[in-house]
Amino acid sequence: MSQSNKLQTGKSNTAVSLTRTILAAGLTVELIYIFKRGISAGRVPLLGPHDTLMFFSASIILMALTTSFSPTLARKNWFNNATGVCAALCAGIAFIFPASSMQMPQILDTLWFEAHVALAFFSYALFTIGAILSLGYIIKKERSLLDIQFRVALTGWSFFSASMISGGIWGYYAWGTYWLWTPKELWTSILWLYYSLLLHIRFKGSRGDTLSAWLGIAGFIIMLFTYLGVSLLMKSSHSF
Amino acid sequence: MKKLWNLLISINFCIFLIAVVCIAMATGSFLLKGEYANAINSIPLYLWLANVPLQHSWWLWLAISMIAILAFATLACTFEAIRERHRNQSLASLLAPQLIHIGFLLIAAAHLTSSFGGSKQQIEVIEGSLVQLPNSSYFRVAAISAVFSERGMPIGFSSELLTEPGTSMTRTVISPNQPWFSGDYGVYIKQAVTYPYPRALLEIHREPGAGLALVGAVIFTIGNILVLWFRSKKSEISASK
Incomplete structure (x- = not known):
């Protein structure tokens, strides 16, 4: 390796370490904020757009930090930057909404509800990271990015499936049914089926690469609509 | 083919x-x-x-x-x-x-x-009501309680049921997230008030799947x-x- 290449690699490693440190610091600040919100509200802070957007932001950083150690992404500073911007945007938007001081309704006061929400946001975070990797593939045409996108989507889909199962168990104890026909449940099923479709595209081999990347980006939009669009705009069992 | x-x-x-x-x-x-x-x-x-x-x-x-x-x-x-x-x-x-x-x-x-x-049925009950489920088992509503916040928002409610699973009466408390099951049927409390007299809205669900x-x-x-x-x-x- 030439001297200039070594120098460049060294600089790039330093930049990656620096952005990772910033991400970790951001995550620490957010976790402290979430913890303080929980103490002041006297409940798990997972109600309303303010709390959930903050939790979503923290989940993005947590999942991004975990993913960034994979060999493909270990030296890609743009990945840390992009996920950092996404997390910062979510945290910023959280402050547009007032922090709810509502007491935890009795019907939500169960571990099944907490597992349902937390797992859903871990999956949303992974779908966001999947979209960033998809965009990376479209711009840079590195197939290894698509391999990670697949693994991230599979893990996100698994979290989402677990969230749906815990939501079903909670619904059965709370409402007498594990399923309700409301826009939120419909869009939840759409999102789950959509990512099932995306994972099956993999069987098409390299012919499906570009399609898979674009679907990864579209998945992020469907996820955003399922989370915010349905809850804010439609009458549903999960309305804010 | x-x-x-x-x-x-x-x-x-x-x-x-x-x-x-x-x-x-x-x-x-x-x-x-x-x-x-x-x-x-x-x-x-x-x-x-x-x-x-x-x-x-x-x-x-x-x-x-x-x-x-x-x-x-x-x-x-x-x-x-x-x-x-x-x-x-x-x-x-x-x-x-x-x-x-x-x-x-x-x-x-x-x-x-x-x-x-599947089936779903709503009934309003008061303390002392005797309710028979479609599978012939029954329960009596022994007590209804509700807690409200200072602003008057309901923050918790429950009902005590006297159930007869066999020969001896059993006391069971139902509240949101804690229904009572009898065979295929679940009894859920949906709402309760204490004024002017205690009454509750119950739902009886059957979810065979x-x-x-x-x-x-x-x-x-x-x-x-x-x-x-x-x-x-x-x-x-x-x-x-």
């Missing part, structure tokens, strides 16, 4: 079916409004489908038809995958995705069971965890290369 089989096991056909289900459900989420939206969660699904005009329910007919074909395609793919790969793959790694498929099919079957045999859905969910989760485990092993091997 061979053509039909090839169609069922084709990945493009599977993708097409999933896409149509997604589009039908997305359209339905905007069409489902007003009295039909209220009714769909109050009566068994097959009754809703039988009574609601097609212009309001076509999306659900389409989604259900596609899911039914998808169920056959899933079965065909599962069979084909086992037949094709059983010599080259370990049994566990071969079965893992198939467990996900089986879990999905069982959950779909659970929905079908609930759409025919719940057990099957739970079995499906467990099988699905086992398959999912195995798939993730085999994937991580595969990544470790490719990273070490």
Whole structure:
């Protein structure tokens, strides 16, 4: 390796370490904020757009930090930057909404509800990271990015499936049914089926690469609509 | 017959079916409004489908038809995958995705069971009310309590029931998230007030697909965890290369 290449690699490693440190610091600040919100509200802070957007932001950083150690992404500073911007945007938007001081309704006061929400946001975070990797593939045409996108989507889909199962168990104890026909449940099923479709595209081999990347980006939009669009705009069992 | 089989096991056909289900459900989420939206969660699904005009329910007919074909395609793919790969793959790694498929099919079957045999009934009770369930078991409402915040918002309520599961009376407290089950039936408390006198709104549910859905969910989760485990092993091997 030439001297200039070594120098460049060294600089790039330093930049990656620096952005990772910033991400970790951001995550620490957010976790402290979430913890303080929980103490002041006297409940798990997972109600309303303010709390959930903050939790979503923290989940993005947590999942991004975990993913960034994979060999493909270990030296890609743009990945840390992009996920950092996404997390910062979510945290910023959280402050547009007032922090709810509502007491935890009795019907939500169960571990099944907490597992349902937390797992859903871990999956949303992974779908966001999947979209960033998809965009990376479209711009840079590195197939290894698509391999990670697949693994991230599979893990996100698994979290989402677990969230749906815990939501079903909670619904059965709370409402007498594990399923309700409301826009939120419909869009939840759409999102789950959509990512099932995306994972099956993999069987098409390299012919499906570009399609898979674009679907990864579209998945992020469907996820955003399922989370915010349905809850804010439609009458549903999960309305804010 | 061979053509039909090839169609069922084709990945493009599977993708097409999933896409149509997604589009039908997305359209339905905007069409489902007003009295039909209220009714769909109050009566068994097959009754809703039988009574609601097609212009309001076509999306659900389409989604259900596609899911039914998808169920056959899933079965065909599962069979084909086992037949094709059983010599080259370990049994566990071969079965893992198939467990996900089986879990999905069982959950779909659970929905079908609930759409025919499910029921929901609301009753208002006061302390002392005697209620008989459709399966002939009964309970008496012994007490109703409700707690309100300073602003008058309900923050908690519960009811004590005297149930007779056999010969001796048993006291059971129900509250949101804590129903009382008697056979296939669940008794849920939905609302309670104490003024001018204690009364509560109870719901009696029958969800015959719940057990099957739970079995499906467990099988699905086992398959999912195995798939993730085999994937991580595969990544470790490719990273070490």
